[in-house]
Amino acid sequence: MTVFIFVGALLAAMAIGMPIAYALLFSGVALMLHLDLFDAQILAQNVINGSDSFPLLAVPFFMLAGEIMNVGGLSKRIVNLAITLVGHRRGGLGFVAIIAACLMAALSGSAVADTAALSALLLPMMVKAGHDKARAGGLIASAGIIAPVIPPSIGLVVFGVAANVSIGKLFMAGIVPGLLMGISIAVAWWLVAARENVALPPASTAREKLHAFRESVWALGLPVIVLFGLRFGIFTPTEAAVVAAVYALLVSTVVYREISLRQMYAVFVSAAKITSVIMFLVAASMVSAWLITVADIPDQVIELLQPFMGNPTLLLVAIMVLVMVVGTAMDMMPTILILTPVLMPVVKEAGIDPVYFGVLFIMNNAIGLVTPPVGSVLNVVAGVGKMRLDQVAKGVLPFMAAQFIVMFLLVLFPAIVMVPLNFLTN
Numbered sequence: 001m002t003v004f005i006f007v008g009a010l011l012a013a014m015a016i017g018m019p020i021a022y023a024l025l026f027s028g029v030a031l032m033l034h035l036d037l038f039d040a041q042i043l044a045q046n047v048i049n050g051s052d053s054f055p056l057l058a059v060p061f062f063m064l065a066g067e068i069m070n071v072g073g074l075s076k077r078i079v080n081l082a083i084t085l086v087g088h089r090r091g092g093l094g095f096v097a098i099i100a101a102c103l104m105a106a107l108s109g110s111a112v113a114d115t116a117a118l119s120a121l122l123l124p125m126m127v128k129a130g131h132d133k134a135r136a137g138g139l140i141a142s143a144g145i146i147a148p149v150i151p152p153s154i155g156l157v158v159f160g161v162a163a164n165v166s167i168g169k170l171f172m173a174g175i176v177p178g179l180l181m182g183i184s185i186a187v188a189w190w191l192v193a194a195r196e197n198v199a200l201p202p203a204s205t206a207r208e209k210l211h212a213f214r215e216s217v218w219a220l221g222l223p224v225i226v227l228f229g230l231r232f233g234i235f236t237p238t239e240a241a242v243v244a245a246v247y248a249l250l251v252s253t254v255v256y257r258e259i260s261l262r263q264m265y266a267v268f269v270s271a272a273k274i275t276s277v278i279m280f281l282v283a284a285s286m287v288s289a290w291l292i293t294v295a296d297i298p299d300q301v302i303e304l305l306q307p308f309m310g311n312p313t314l315l316l317v318a319i320m321v322l323v324m325v326v327g328t329a330m331d332m333m334p335t336i337l338i339l340t341p342v343l344m345p346v347v348k349e350a351g352i353d354p355v356y357f358g359v360l361f362i363m364n365n366a367i368g369l370v371t372p373p374v375g376s377v378l379n380v381v382a383g384v385g386k387m388r389l390d391q392v393a394k395g396v397l398p399f400m401a402a403q404f405i406v407m408f409l410l411v412l413f414p415a416i417v418m419v420p421l422n423f424l425t426n
Helices: 004-014 020-034 039-053 055-071 074-084 092-105 109-131 131-143 154-163 166-191 207-232 236-256 261-294 295-306 312-327 332-349 354-368 378-384 387-410 417-424
Strands: none
Touching: 004 020, 004 261, 004 332, 020 261, 020 332, 039 261, 055 074, 055 207, 055 261, 055 332, 055 354, 074 092, 074 207, 074 354, 092 109, 092 131, 092 166, 092 207, 109 131, 109 378, 131 207, 131 236, 131 312, 131 378, 131 387, 154 166, 154 261, 154 332, 154 354, 154 378, 166 207, 166 236, 166 354, 166 387, 207 236, 207 295, 236 261, 261 332, 295 312, 295 332, 312 354, 312 387, 332 354, 354 417, 387 417
């Protein structure tokens, strides 16, 4: 009954158009009334405690780093480097999008920011070269969602806080799965591009490649600094976010000199707006998380999943399918914040490594960003490219399918995730 009241109140609030954060508060109040625990002070205290977290400071700074990167010329130079390397090959601009997405993912951790930058820079070029616009948009969208998996990832930070799991270990474990997502869509694009009749641009000279590398070396230094610092314990993930933001600001203002004072103000305002949305979601979700624990909902879920508990692989498949379904109707952050407190006790009871589960969970949620009808990354590409959402949704299908295949392969072969993690952390 408690599960029905919580889920029913949440879905009812969302159905009438209530923002997700307020819907979470509404469902929490409904559950408090059902349990005869309603107290405005408890409600307020949980909201305040929900955002009062040192690790969550990584969110605004990574968001700021991403905004600076896009405005300050770092993204542009990374794309230009990729163009000089593979732009002349068949389907080369598509491979440019994938390589640039992987590099940019290691800078910002925001799928929406990376996708917006890639769409603005590459989509007109791909259409001009003769690629199908919807398919090119679908490729860029599927490349953009690599950002929540490759560190530094805002999704992994939020999951780590919600699940009380080491964010540093999550970052290290996300590297290989994120790269595999890129490889999978590269294979899918290679198969698709082979059937297109597109004029190939001339290959860049060695001098042009060297110039592009020199121009981008400062941008490429950011992920190296962040991962090196995390690997050797020089700074925490939160401190890494501050380092990333300061580094991006210095490079943009002192080295590239592409951000003016007026632009800087707009960048800070934009990062603050996006951060406020995420932090309010986190704060509101803590009310539901507390009540989920008090109402003993995880034990009820464990009872429902009892037939799968003896087989961790089968249990993971069932959970991944559930998250896939939820991802078609809900954005990434609400899904993480709602399902994490429910699923983590199940995962621990089944003996599944929380870090391994966290990476798969975030990967599934990232792919959910391109699953219609709600996929926010699809909306970004459709808006930038001036296309209908259904056109982009159709174009993304082969790439989305490739990434789902990778995810389920990681469910079947967990060593692909865990072995690199153990190697990097030992």
